Amino acid sequence: MCNVFSKFFSCNHLLILMIAVLFCSSCEKTKISQEQGDKLSCCDSMPSRFNLHADNAFENMVWIPSGEFIMGAEVADFMDDWPFSARSRSDERPLHRVKLDGFWMSKTPVTNQEFKNFVDSTGYITTAEKPINLNDIMKDLPPGTPVPSKESLQPSSMVFSSPNRTVDINNVLSWWRWQRNANWKQPEGPGSSIEDRMDHPVVQVSYFDAVAYAEWKGMSLPTESQWEYAARGGKEQQMFVWGNSPIDEKNPQINIWQGSFPYENTLNDGYETTSPVTAFSPNNFGLYDMSGNVWEWVSDWYHNREYSKRSAIGIVENPSGSKTSYDPDEPYLAKKVIRGGSFLCNDSYCSGYRPGARMKTSPDSSANHTGFRVVKNLSKEVDK
Ligand SMILES: [Ca+2]
Ligand SMILES: [Ca+2]
Numbered sequence: 001m002c003n004v005f006s007k008f009f010s011c012n013h014l015l016i017l018m019i020a021v022l023f024c025s026s027c028e029k030t031k032i033s034q035e036q037g038d039k040l041s042c043c044d045s046m047p048s049r050f051n052l053h054a055d056n057a058f059e060n061m062v063w064i065p066s067g068e069f070i071m072g073a074e075v076a077d078f079m080d081d082w083p084f085s086a087r088s089r090s091d092e093r094p095l096h097r098v099k100l101d102g103f104w105m106s107k108t109p110v111t112n113q114e115f116k117n118f119v120d121s122t123g124y125i126t127t128a129e130k131p132i133n134l135n136d137i138m139k140d141l142p143p144g145t146p147v148p149s150k151e152s153l154q155p156s157s158m159v160f161s162s163p164n165r166t167v168d169i170n171n172v173l174s175w176w177r178w179q180r181n182a183n184w185k186q187p188e189g190p191g192s193s194i195e196d197r198m199d200h201p202v203v204q205v206s207y208f209d210a211v212a213y214a215e216w217k218g219m220s221l222p223t224e225s226q227w228e229y230a231a232r233g234g235k236e237q238q239m240f241v242w243g244n245s246p247i248d249e250k251n252p253q254i255n256i257w258q259g260s261f262p263y264e265n266t267l268n269d270g271y272e273t274t275s276p277v278t279a280f281s282p283n284n285f286g287l288y289d290m291s292g293n294v295w296e297w298v299s300d301w302y303h304n305r306e307y308s309k310r311s312a313i314g315i316v317e318n319p320s321g322s323k324t325s326y327d328p329d330e331p332y333l334a335k336k337v338i339r340g341g342s343f344l345c346n347d348s349y350c351s352g353y354r355p356g357a358r359m360k361t362s363p364d365s366s367a368n369h370t371g372f373r374v375v376k377n378l379s380k381e382v383d384k
Helices: 011-027 034-039 049-057 077-081 112-122 134-138 207-216 224-232 306-311
Strands: 061-064 067-071 096-100 103-106 156-160 176-180 295-301 336-339 359-361 370-372 375-377
Touching: 061 224, 067 224, 096 224, 096 306, 103 224, 112 207, 207 295, 207 370, 224 295, 224 336
Parallel strands: 295 370
Antiparallel strands: 061 103, 067 096, 103 375, 156 176, 295 336, 336 359
């Protein structure tokens, strides 16, 4: 039955409706004062099925109008002062035109509270909470890679850990640790908690977890093109989501890393890790955190030459990304794209917070700087 309704209703909405009908039939037998009646208005009228859905479904979402934009990013002159790894990269080119239908997008990344509602309702267990299947790991590694220890196959996830000293910036293992029992409820591992972070983005979620949440909501993850179009907020080919002016180091526009990465964070933006999802100003479309705070999963497979393929076509309409994944750095591993940068971005290392920047990781990966947001795609007729 749920499948029949899934186009308009998640099972959860259907359940709410059924409970509402049962509750109202008991109301008819109970006399209530006018004041109470105003609060218990379910006795006065019943919303139609579709209206109920429409009222709830787009709460905290923004309508992104249909349009065309130039996707990708050139190397800006000011990047000459940045190390090579921080400049815009070759996979962001060639620039190409993309045309998109309008869609709804969540105003903020999915918060801990929203993800908790999902888990409470479904009993969902995230990838990081499950032991790792040895066969799954081995097929993603180059032939001859030694078998990982039993200990490393226990439920674990990646946690940023400052080395508190200068390290080789090319060795990411200097600041990531494989933390046993780190998961969305305790993002830094045992002893940590989300109790005072319910309005922060959920982290430690894999691509699969993000898709499961989106499906529960009757929604999807954005495509990479939808994400970049939305992040740019109508500002064609600007370097940052707010325009072309550089970051204000004293009063940063976004939550990234100030100081010397990865050992000194001056916290000019006020946050060492995640921030509440509306702590910084929204972009032109009214979307928060499209730059910084946490990386966000999108639905596309990563392919380093995807834009070359597109630029040969001309204007590409509603692209859903490459059918296959390829990353020359790790050719054995299929990867999904993540976008938008995180609280760990710093110009000395990575400018992933630019709207054109692409990053990639395997879909079963989770880390304490990666979350997601959702979109709802409608038919063209509904476009405003
Ligand atoms: Ca920060
Ligand atoms: Ca973000």
